[in-house]
Amino acid sequence: ETGVTQTPRHLVMGMTNKKSLKCEQHLGHNAMYWYKQSAKKPLELMFVYNFKEQTENNSVPSRFSPECPNSSHLFLHLHTLQPEDSALYLCASSQEVFWKLFFGSGTQLSVL
Amino acid sequence: EDKVVQSPLSLVVHEGDTVTLNCSYEVTNFRSLLWYKQEKKAPTFLFMLTSSGIEKKSGRLSSILDKKELSSILNITATQTGDSAIYLCAVDRDTQGGSEKLVFGKGTKLTVNP
Numbered sequence: 735e736t737g738v739t740q741t742p743r744h745l746v747m748g749m750t751n752k753k754s755l756k757c758e759q760h761l762g763h764n765a766m767y768w769y770k771q772s773a774k775k776p777l778e779l780m781f782v783y784n785f786k787e788q789t790e791n792n793s794v795p796s797r798f799s800p801e802c803p804n805s806s807h808l809f810l811h812l813h814t815l816q817p818e819d820s821a822l823y824l825c826a827s828s829q830e831v832f833w834k835l836f837f838g839s840g841t842q843l844s845v846l
Numbered sequence: 847e848d849k850v851v852q853s854p855l856s857l858v859v860h861e862g863d864t865v866t867l868n869c870s871y872e873v874t875n876f877r878s879l880l881w882y883k884q885e886k887k888a889p890t891f892l893f894m895l896t897s898s899g900i901e902k903k904s905g906r907l908s909s910i911l912d913k914k915e916l917s918s919i920l921n922i923t924a925t926q927t928g929d930s931a932i933y934l935c936a937v938d939r940d941t942q943g944g945s946e947k948l949v950f951g952k953g954t955k956l957t958v959n960p
Contacts, residue, residue, distance in 0.1 A: 738888075776850070777889075777934070777950040822887060832938055832947045834880070834894060840887040 737761040740825050740838035747815065748846050755810040755841045757825030765831045766808040768800060771822040771840070783808060784831050815845045848873040852935050852951035859925055860959050867920040867954045869935035877938045877947075879911055879918050884953065885931035892920070892933075925958045932956070 738759045747753050759766065768780040782790035783802040797819075799811040808825055822842050826835040853868045869879065878896045882889035893902045895911035895918060902909050906925075911918045922929055932953040939947055 774952065776952050777936075779948065824887075824889070834891055835889075835948070836891065837882075837889045842887075 738825055738827055738836050738838035740823075740841055742841055743839065744842045744844075746844045746846065747812070749815060749817070751815075752811070752813040754812065755823055755825075755843075757808040757810075757838055759806055759808075759825075759827040759836070759838075761827055761829075761836060763827035763829050763836070764805055765828045766802060766805070767826040767828075767835065768808065768810055769824040769826060769837075771824055773821075777824070780810075782831065789831065812843075815843075817845050819843065820845045848937075848939065848949050850935055850937050850949050850951035852933075852954050854954060855952065856955040856957070858957045858959065861925060861927060863925050863958075864921065864923045865925060865956065867922075867933050867935075867956070868917065869920070869951060870915075870917040871935075871937045871949075872916065873937050873939045873949060875940040876913070877940050880936045880938065880948075881909055881918075881920050882934040882936065883931045884934055889934055922956075925956075927958050927960055930956055930958045 741756045765784045767782050770778045779792045780794045781800045786802050797814050801809040822840045824840045825838040828835045850871045880894050881892040893909045898913040906923045909920045932955050934953045935951040937949050
């Protein structure tokens with residue numbers, strides 16, 4: 735248990751669905767992140783939040799919409815996804831931005 | 847373009863063997879190199895290396911950074927089946943302007959057979 739909890743663990747959705755991924759950290763960290771991990775590709779940074787403020791959007795399509803209501807919670811709202819969006823979505827947190835990240839167990843997303 | 851290359855991409859060994867995983871990088875304004883172990887889903891932090899030639903150790907795992915060769919190795923001695931995982935290397939770089947700072951390699955998948 736890393737102190738970062740993600741739900742759901744698995745998600746199957748159609749291209750017209752709307753769903754949300756949730757992440758909660760119990761470590762008192764200030765920064766939170768969404769990463770995408772596709773097969774045979776490096777981890778790709780999607781979004782960074784520092785003290786609830788979004789500091790980076792790594793050219794992510796608008797069908798992915800992040801929300802950070804406080805330093806402990808992070809959401810990723812999904813709508814009209816494409817099959818190529820199927821991947822493992824990892825949430826992470828750290829005390830300082832990009833300093834020793836702690837990852838959650840991820841949500842394995844399949845888009846049909 | 848900044849990049850991190852890990853080799854080999856996959857490795858199969860028997861329990862008790864010693865393995866060496868490699869990570870090379872080409873990044874501007876290097877700050878540190880990190881190793882993570884990913885078993886099942888969640889990557890867990892192993893080491894952070896900032897200075898050349900200083901070995902970090904944790905049990906049977908050790909790692910060292912060579913800034914001249916722009917590379918790092920992760921050694922695992924007397925491997926056990928529980929060491930089976932994907933080992934990720936990432937490089938943290940200083941940026942001005944807010945672009946992505948942590949660059950990951952594709953990982954090395956290690957399988958340890960009994």
